[in-house]
Amino acid sequence: MRAVQQAEFGGPEVLQLVEIPEPIAGPGEVLVDVALAGVNFADTHQRRNEYLAAAELPLIPGSEVVGIRRSDGVRVLAMTGGRGGYAQVAAVPADLCFPLPDGLADDVALALLLQGLTAWHLIRTSGRTAPGETVVVHAAAGGTGSLAVQLARPLGAGRVIATASSEDKRALAVDLGADVAVDSAAEGLTQRLLDANGGRPVDVVLDAVGGEVFDASMDALAPFGRMVTYGVSGGSTNTVNTRRLMRESRTVTGFWFRHCLGHPELLDEPLADLFERARAGTLRARVGGRYPLGDAAQAQIDLAERRTTGKLVLDVHA
Numbered sequence: 444m445r446a447v448q449q450a451e452f453g454g455p456e457v458l459q460l461v462e463i464p465e466p467i468a469g470p471g472e473v474l475v476d477v478a479l480a481g482v483n484f485a486d487t488h489q490r491r492n493e494y495l496a497a498a499e500l501p502l503i504p505g506s507e508v509v510g511i512r513r514s515d516g517v518r519v520l521a522m523t524g525g526r527g528g529y530a531q532v533a534a535v536p537a538d539l540c541f542p543l544p545d546g547l548a549d550d551v552a553l554a555l556l557l558q559g560l561t562a563w564h565l566i567r568t569s570g571r572t573a574p575g576e577t578v579v580v581h582a583a584a585g586g587t588g589s590l591a592v593q594l595a596r597p598l599g600a601g602r603v604i605a606t607a608s609s610e611d612k613r614a615l616a617v618d619l620g621a622d623v624a625v626d627s628a629a630e631g632l633t634q635r636l637l638d639a640n641g642g643r644p645v646d647v648v649l650d651a652v653g654g655e656v657f658d659a660s661m662d663a664l665a666p667f668g669r670m671v672t673y674g675v676s677g678g679s680t681n682t683v684n685t686r687r688l689m690r691e692s693r694t695v696t697g698f699w700f701r702h703c704l705g706h707p708e709l710l711d712e713p714l715a716d717l718f719e720r721a722r723a724g725t726l727r728a729r730v731g732g733r734y735p736l737g738d739a740a741q742a743q744i745d746l747a748e749r750r751t752t753g754k755l756v757l758d759v760h761a
């Protein structure tokens with residue numbers, strides 16, 4: 444089979460198209476004949492071995508696929524457990540395969556898995572968004588952000604403030620349902636968020652950028668507000684001052700999707716909810732890029748250089 448593999452950690456050039464034997468399903472695993480593999484920002488961290496879990500070489504990247512389960516011919520979405528997705532066949536944990544309803548295109552379904560479930564849990568499980576609260580979604584035109592923007596109001600928010608780095612991305616966020624979209628640059632961000640909320644501090648911030656964006660967002664947070672940190676796209680992590688947290692009655696909470704694995708109640712019901720919204724047309728999963736498998740490096744470059752919107756997928760047969 445064809446796969447993209449890396450024999451060393453480093454820049455995009457380490458991603459090589461190779462011809463290798465199909466994987467063998469281990470205990471508790473099944474084989475999936477992959478149609479499309481999802482590309483996620485975490486893949487760019489993992490490529491340099493800088494993500495939350497240490498990676499081992501040689502590495503076939505890719506946390507999610509859509510395709511046909513070989514054992515019964517059922518079309519499934521599947522999580523790979525963190526590696527093995529950029530390939531024509533993937534061995535995946537049997538309990539992380541989700542049969543797909545009719546009427547959902549493969550690429551749309553793929554957008555709903557890691558990014559969709561993350562957006563859902565950011566708003567509900569970690570953000571604990573209460574009815575009428577104001578939610579800020581950073582990187583609102585991205586894969587996760589573009590879904591969070593659309594889900595925030597149906598899941599309770601009263602006002603949704605999007606941030607993005609360009610006019611086009613901000614227009615997209617508003618088109619997807621944000622009440623307002625502001626420039627995501629850290630300088631002046633606190634004031635822009637307050638202005639976007641009628642001068643009032645905000646209740647929930649979903650932040651995967653970190654660094655100065657995190658700090659500026661904290662300064663816009665209301666008492667009892669929740670800052671949900673779930674990524675470091677900007678490259679810097681933050682240190683939180685507990686005295687300030689106490690003085691402002693603020694909460695900082697983290698989210699890593701891995702902690703949903705092994706908890707069917709955190710996967711099955713939210714995913715069914717996402718499927719239903721997508722089928723009903725109230726949730727628009729935007730596929731912003733479809734690349735041949737051999738162009739995986741280019742997909743990661745485009746993602747890291749902020750050129751993309753929505754979900755990126757690899758066609759493993761192109």
Ligand SMILES: NC(=O)c1ccc[n+]([C@@H]2O[C@H](COP(=O)([O-])OP(=O)(O)OC[C@H]3O[C@@H](n4cnc5c(N)ncnc54)[C@H](OP(=O)(O)O)[C@@H]3O)[C@@H](O)[C@H]2O)c1
Nearest residue numbers: 484582585586587607608651673674676677698699700749
């Ligand atoms: N914790 C978890 O379980 C989990 C799950 C899914 C995703 N994530 C995290 O969520 C973030 C988004 O992931 P995604 O796959 O949905 O990607 P994405 O949002 O489609 O792409 C990343 C976006 O981040 C923004 N960004 C801000 N500063 C950036 C910088 N310095 N370099 C590159 N991009 C920057 C860019 O939007 P603008 O140009 O508009 O700023 C860019 O388009 C990543 O940090 C990822 O690791 C975490």
